[in-house]
Amino acid sequence: xxxxxxxxxxxxxxxxxxxxxxxxxxxxxxxAITVIENDYAETADMLRKLxxxxxxxxxxxxxxxxxxxxxxxxxxxxxxxxxxxxxxAVIAVDPTSPFTGGALLGDRxxxxxxxxxxxxxxxxxxxxxxxxxxxxxxxxxxxVLDAAGFDYILFETVGVGQSxxxxxxxxxxxxxxxxxxxxxAVQAMKSGLMEIADFFIMNKADREGADQAVAALKTILxxxxxxxxxxxxxxxxxxxxxxxEGLDKVIEEIERHHAHLVKVGEFERRRIGRERERVHExxxxxxxxxxxxxxxxxxLESRLGKVMSRETTSxxxxxxxxxxxxxx
Amino acid sequence: xxxxxxxxxxxxxxxxxxxxxxxxxxxxxxxAITVIENDYAETADMLRKLxxxxxxxxxxxxxxxxxxxxxxxxxxxxxxxxxxxxxxAVIAVDPTSPFTGGALLGDRxxxxxxxxxxxxxxxxxxxxxxxxxxxxxxxxxxxVLDAAGFDYILFETVGVGQSxxxxxxxxxxxxxxxxxxxxxAVQAMKSGLMEIADFFIMNKADREGADQAVAALKTILxxxxxxxxxxxxxxxxxxxxxxxEGLDKVIEEIERHHAHLVKVGEFERRRIGRERERVHExxxxxxxxxxxxxxxxxxLESRLGKVMSRETTSxxxxxxxxxxxxxx
Numbered sequence: 210x211x212x213x214x215x216x217x218x219x220x221x222x223x224x225x226x227x228x229x230x231x232x233x234x235x236x237x238x239x240x241a242i243t244v245i246e247n248d249y250a251e252t253a254d255m256l257r258k259l260x261x262x263x264x265x266x267x268x269x270x271x272x273x274x275x276x277x278x279x280x281x282x283x284x285x286x287x288x289x290x291x292x293x294x295x296x297x298a299v300i301a302v303d304p305t306s307p308f309t310g311g312a313l314l315g316d317r318x319x320x321x322x323x324x325x326x327x328x329x330x331x332x333x334x335x336x337x338x339x340x341x342x343x344x345x346x347x348x349x350x351x352x353v354l355d356a357a358g359f360d361y362i363l364f365e366t367v368g369v370g371q372s373x374x375x376x377x378x379x380x381x382x383x384x385x386x387x388x389x390x391x392x393x394a395v396q397a398m399k400s401g402l403m404e405i406a407d408f409f410i411m412n413k414a415d416r417e418g419a420d421q422a423v424a425a426l427k428t429i430l431x432x433x434x435x436x437x438x439x440x441x442x443x444x445x446x447x448x449x450x451x452x453x454e455g456l457d458k459v460i461e462e463i464e465r466h467h468a469h470l471v472k473v474g475e476f477e478r479r480r481i482g483r484e485r486e487r488v489h490e491x492x493x494x495x496x497x498x499x500x501x502x503x504x505x506x507x508x509l510e511s512r513l514g515k516v517m518s519r520e521t522t523s524x525x526x527x528x529x530x531x532x533x534x535x536x537x
Numbered sequence: 538x539x540x541x542x543x544x545x546x547x548x549x550x551x552x553x554x555x556x557x558x559x560x561x562x563x564x565x566x567x568x569a570i571t572v573i574e575n576d577y578a579e580t581a582d583m584l585r586k587l588x589x590x591x592x593x594x595x596x597x598x599x600x601x602x603x604x605x606x607x608x609x610x611x612x613x614x615x616x617x618x619x620x621x622x623x624x625x626a627v628i629a630v631d632p633t634s635p636f637t638g639g640a641l642l643g644d645r646x647x648x649x650x651x652x653x654x655x656x657x658x659x660x661x662x663x664x665x666x667x668x669x670x671x672x673x674x675x676x677x678x679x680x681v682l683d684a685a686g687f688d689y690i691l692f693e694t695v696g697v698g699q700s701x702x703x704x705x706x707x708x709x710x711x712x713x714x715x716x717x718x719x720x721x722a723v724q725a726m727k728s729g730l731m732e733i734a735d736f737f738i739m740n741k742a743d744r745e746g747a748d749q750a751v752a753a754l755k756t757i758l759x760x761x762x763x764x765x766x767x768x769x770x771x772x773x774x775x776x777x778x779x780x781x782e783g784l785d786k787v788i789e790e791i792e793r794h795h796a797h798l799v800k801v802g803e804f805e806r807r808r809i810g811r812e813r814e815r816v817h818e819x820x821x822x823x824x825x826x827x828x829x830x831x832x833x834x835x836x837l838e839s840r841l842g843k844v845m846s847r848e849t850t851s852x853x854x855x856x857x858x859x860x861x862x863x864x865x
Contacts (some may be wrong), residue, residue: 253856256850257850257853260844263847264847275602477845480845481841481845485837485841487851487855488841488854488855489829491852491855491856492855495855495856496825496828496859497821497824509813509816510813513809513813516588516812517805517809519591519592522584523812523815523819525581527816527819528819530820531820531823531824535827
């Protein structure tokens with residue numbers, strides 16, 4: 210299907226591709242995201258040309274520990290937003306494995322019933338490739354989907370690693386999904402999820418212990434109250450995603466948070482922060498490409514032997530190579 | 538305690554510090570790792586001087602999802618290695634939170650009974666700071682502990698993110714710890730843990746369903762058998778870390794894997810790979826520092842406003858700034 214999309218659109222000029230993306234043509238969107246995954250130079254050109262038609266989509270990050278039910282929740286939230294007449298794009302970031310090829314079958318099936326809807330676009334992106342690279346690419350893909358005119362962009366990530374947290378931070382509103390299992394809130398604290406949550410969802414809230422888990426989470430949250438002016442205190446919303454329960458409250462809370470961001474000026478600040486971060490990522494990627502020429506890579510290989518024989522250290526090699534780079 | 542260590546050793550010259558580290562003086566080791574966390578230039582100098590006395594320690598990565606019992610296992614494995622007359626250093630990488638300050642109390646108490654032993658050194662390192670930075674620092678700390686003459690260095694990490702996986706990959710042998718809870722093996726597959734495991738531990742193996750979980754994991758593992766010559770097929774070892782059960786088998790499996798690595802030439806290859814990775818990390822850190830001068834940072838801030846007004850894009854800014862950097 211994707212290969213078909215590429216074949217059918219590859220004779221398009223970039224301007225035609227962009228114009229098709231802006232008309233929300235699915236094959237062209239797929240092609241544009243494939244460009245992002247594979248071709249840096251064309252991506253730069255494309256995003257520059259798409260820049261003027263961006264900025265309307267509201268970006269929501271949905272993260273949390275494995276098993277919290279994020280895929281089901283994302284899927285049900287999408288249906289609810291559709292019922293309200295909103296268009297929705299989902300970027301699902303699945304840690305990949307050579308023998309699963311990304312998302313597991315169950316998740317794919319769950320996504321399929323929403324992805325038949327023309328007002329919905331679902332794209333999986335894999336965590337293969339270099340560190341930090343995925344978060345940049347997921348943000349680029351969100352820009353394409355924004356330019357395509359989707360009202361909401363949902364990032365679904367496993368919230369348990371730096372690069373996944375980076376994706377969540379690229380959102381306007383970040384939701385952390387937990388389940389009532391004992392210790393889940395404690396684990397969330399340990400893995401840095403508490404700091405990025407604009408609000409929490411206690412999913413599978415029909416399970417035993419849900420009310421206690423919500424109470425425990427609220428207690429933990431009170432430790433963070435600073436009484437600063439315009440302080441936003443994260444709420445906890447209960448859902449049973451598998452039965453589509455509580456989704457109205459989730460949407461209400463997203464809207465309440467959006468209104469708060471706008472009111473205190475944080476909406477603009479977050480978006481500037483996101484662009485700043487992106488320039489940093491791009492500069493670092495470009496410096497890396499400039500530096501690691503074939504010649505310099507084979508130079509490194511010949512020097513590594515001397516590290517093993519303890520004649521030099523990786524610090525010395527790095528230092529010498531940087532010196533040589535600056536005095537080209 | 539740490540402040541005391543710094544105060545008492547800061548008048549030492551670098552050569553004295555190094556000589557004390559090599560005598561396994563605890564305060565000097567603590568000071569050396571604090572240097573790594575804070576001072577790039579001094580770290581380079583220190584590690585260069587320590588290089589010749591490294592390479593004897595065997596490095597074991599212990600990773601797995603939150604709640605698998607990694608801290609208890611690390612602690613019990615340490616006791617077992619001590620009983621065999623081996624010295625052990627533990628580097629515990631805990632995702633930090635501003636209001637927990639790293640490890641939770643329970644973990645700290647568990648570690649405390651081993652850290653009173655002079656043949657054991659335990660150090661927590663936090664995941665604050667920049668992406669990828671921690672894995673470089675954890676490896677540097679391991680070099681110090683190696684030079685200090687510890688027989689084993691155990692890296693304990695939450696194995697659910699790229700930077701944590703990078704730390705695990707810095708080990709000679711990487712162990713992935715799972716528990717019999719349903720779906721744990723599936724989650725491990727999803728988060729890329731399967732690929733890095735040299736063997737698995739099924740911890741809490743006295744729980745119901747442990748044998749089925751081991752069988753399921755072994756089935757998944759058979760999919761990966763390639764029948765290549767000298768193929769290493771990851772084993773599954775059952776433990777009940779809280780009752781110190783199964784640790785003998787863990788040590789046996791570490792030794793069996795070590796022997797295999799040496800036999801097939803992989804031991805040396807992994808260590809070269811580790812140094813190559815480190816040169817890459819160092820070069821990138823140095824390029825980043827060179828690039829982001831105060832002047833260039835304020836230049837970026839003034840240009841970001843134009844991204845918000847859609848006159849330019851982060852791609853254009855990055856491109857222009859790189860051009861200016863190269864034509865200094």
